Amino acid sequence: MSRPLRIAMLSHSTNPRGGVVHAMQLSEALTALGHDVVLHAPDAKGTGFFREPACGAMCIPVGPAPDDMTAMVEHRIADYLRYFENSADARDFDIFHAHDGISGNALATLKERGLIPAFVRTVHHIDQFADIRLMELQDRSIDRADLFFTVSSMWRKTLKETRGISSTVVGNGVDIKRFSPTIDGTALRSKLALPDGPVFLAVGGIEARKNTIAMLEGFGQVRAIRPDAQFVIAGGASLLDHRGYQGEFRAVLASLGEHAAAVHILGTVADDDMPALYRLADTLVFASVKEGFGLVVLEAMASGVPVVVSSIAPFTEYLGPEDVVWCDPHDAASIAEAMAISLMPPVRAGLIPHGLKLAAHHSWQRTAAAHLQAYETLKEPAHA
Numbered sequence: 001m002s003r004p005l006r007i008a009m010l011s012h013s014t015n016p017r018g019g020v021v022h023a024m025q026l027s028e029a030l031t032a033l034g035h036d037v038v039l040h041a042p043d044a045k046g047t048g049f050f051r052e053p054a055c056g057a058m059c060i061p062v063g064p065a066p067d068d069m070t071a072m073v074e075h076r077i078a079d080y081l082r083y084f085e086n087s088a089d090a091r092d093f094d095i096f097h098a099h100d101g102i103s104g105n106a107l108a109t110l111k112e113r114g115l116i117p118a119f120v121r122t123v124h125h126i127d128q129f130a131d132i133r134l135m136e137l138q139d140r141s142i143d144r145a146d147l148f149f150t151v152s153s154m155w156r157k158t159l160k161e162t163r164g165i166s167s168t169v170v171g172n173g174v175d176i177k178r179f180s181p182t183i184d185g186t187a188l189r190s191k192l193a194l195p196d197g198p199v200f201l202a203v204g205g206i207e208a209r210k211n212t213i214a215m216l217e218g219f220g221q222v223r224a225i226r227p228d229a230q231f232v233i234a235g236g237a238s239l240l241d242h243r244g245y246q247g248e249f250r251a252v253l254a255s256l257g258e259h260a261a262a263v264h265i266l267g268t269v270a271d272d273d274m275p276a277l278y279r280l281a282d283t284l285v286f287a288s289v290k291e292g293f294g295l296v297v298l299e300a301m302a303s304g305v306p307v308v309v310s311s312i313a314p315f316t317e318y319l320g321p322e323d324v325v326w327c328d329p330h331d332a333a334s335i336a337e338a339m340a341i342s343l344m345p346p347v348r349a350g351l352i353p354h355g356l357k358l359a360a361h362h363s364w365q366r367t368a369a370a371h372l373q374a375y376e377t378l379k380e381p382a383h384a
Contacts, residue, residue, distance in 0.1 A: 005030075005375060007037045008093040010103035012076065014041045014059060015237035016050040016271060018204075018295045019124045022151070023099045024053050025173060029368035031055040038093075040103070042079050051271040058083075058090075069241045070133050073102060077137075080106035084115065091115060095375055099124065104141025111144065118378055121145035123155055123167065124292035127209075147378045149371065151293040152314030168374050171318070173364030174298035178275055181304030181356070185280030188273055194264065194280070197228030198343055201281035201305075203296040204288070205236020206265070208245045211289045211310075211329050213252050216263065218287070218327075218335030223259045225340060234266045234277060278303035283342040286310070287329040297324075298362050301355030306348050308338040318362075323354045 007030060011023040020041070027037040031054065038056035041049065048059050062079040065072040080103060084090050091110070097120040098104040107119035121142055129135050142148075142159075148167035150156045159165040189199075200219060204210040212233065219231040236242075253260050269277055278284070284300035285308045293314055300307050301323075309315045310329035325347070327338035341347055 005035045005095055006093045007035055007095045007097060007375075008091075009037055009039045010080070010096070010098045010100075010107065011039065011041045012100040012102040013237070014043050014045070014047070014049045016235070016268065017237065018292065019099045019122075020050075021295060022122075022124065022172060024049065024051075024055075025175070025364045026368055026371070027055040028053060029173070029364040030371070032365070033368055033372075040080075040083075042076050042102075050268075070131050073134065073137060076102045077105045077109075081109055084110055085113075095120060095378065097122070098141065098145070101138045101141040104145065105137055108140055108144035118146035119144075120147045120149070120375070120378065122149040122151070122170075123159060124151055125155060125290060126158065147374055149374070153317050154313040155292060168370065170367050170370040171362065172293045172295050172298060173362050173367045174295075174302045174359050175364065176302045176360055179278060179299045179302035179359075180275070181279070181352075183275045183279045183303065185276040185278070188276040189280040192232075192264065192266070192280075194230055194232070195228070195262075197230050197262075198226060198282040199230045199232055199280060200283050200285050200339055201277065201300075202231070202233045202285050203235050204286075205242070205267075206233065206246045206249045207236070207242045209288060209290045211287045213245070213249050214329060214332050215285050215287050215335055216249065216252055216256075217332035218285075218339055219263070220256050220259055221333065221336035222339050223256075223262065226343070230262050230264065232264045232266060232277075232281065234269045237268045274299070275303065278305050281305050283308055283339060285335070285339060287327055287335050289329050291315070293318075298359050302359035304352050304356060306342045306351040307355065308335065308342050319358070320354075322350060323358055324351065 009023050009027045011020045027039040030037045038058050039053055040058045042062045043059035044062055060083045065075045096107050096116050098107050099122045104121050110116045148165055149170050150167045156167045156169050159167050206212045222229050278300050283306050287310050297307055307324045309324045311326040325338040325342045328334035
């Protein structure tokens with residue numbers, strides 16, 4: 001690297017979603033390597049990022065967004081455009097790097113208007129929307145980019161086969177100092193007033209992609225053999241509209257009768273509490289039907305917590321048969337069986353050390369280094 005790079009890293013939100021966490025951790029790791037990185041995001045609540053990043057940060061003030069999801073996405077794209085267009089200083093970067101459809105569309109327009117020469121796009125995953133306009137915006141945010149990263153080989157293959165796009169796989173990382181078996185979850189468990197019994201944790205909120213209903217149904221079956229088991233659902237801050245699926249979830253929850261009291265929906269958890277949340281859990285249940293990588297799997301493993309995970313890519317790329325308990329995400333009975341198996345002492349005795357070893361191999365420093373050679377191919381003199 002001939003000189004430190006100035007990098008504008010763009011995310012769609014200040015909330016703790018996987019793609020935002022990845023963008024922040026990548027920004028911090030690149031900063032630690034000596035580069036000048038500013039992490040950008042529209043700040044709808046005016047409260048800043050979910051935690052203070054160890055890098056430059058630009059929280060862009062935005063007005064109230066429309067309730068309609070497509071209109072909201074277009075509104076956020078316009079917010080980004082307004083910020084970058086109004087000041088040449090805001091565009092004084094060598095690299096512009098988008099992690100989502102909102103920031104990708106803003107950069108595509110800036111490129112079309114000759115205000116930036118090129119931009120980078122990380123494709124974490126590709127959604128399917130019923131709204132044609134949303135699909136068009138998602139496609140544009142990818143197809144107009146000049147350099148591509150993915151977090152798994154599955155998505156690299158998808159980009160190549162469906163769009164003819166070549167990309168670099170950079171994976172994900174985990175901070176093993178922050179997420180550690182030495183963290184004590186006792187105080188948080190008391191604060192949450194969780195009853196005694198094994199705790200199954202799901203992180204990601206109540207969404208179709210997260211397969212929360214099937215996990216809930218699986219938990220209902222587990223209660224037949226472990227009536228003291230508890231199911232904790234954390235997260236869910238999202239710009240997308242999940243109200244229909246959440247209504248279905250509530251109906252299934254009501255059907256559990258007295259067992260419904262063992263389901264604890266926390267919503268967004270303070271970032272400072274996340275290490276303790278993993279530690280109070282006996283098992284992370286992550287039976288998603290679509291993921292870019294599954295960052296929370298690494299966080300749970302680094303915390304010494306066994307994981308139940310879907311037997312699909314991308315999980316099958318980086319997890320081996322002895323690292324997790326596999327399940328069929330489309331079969332609640334399979335999820336229930338995997339949850340029960342994860343509580344068996346001999347199984348846990350194998351899973352925990354395997355998980356700790358695997359997590360130690362996934363550093364954010366390695367992820368950051370994987371970007372630099374590709375960045376160099378795109379580097380242009382900073383624009384004043």
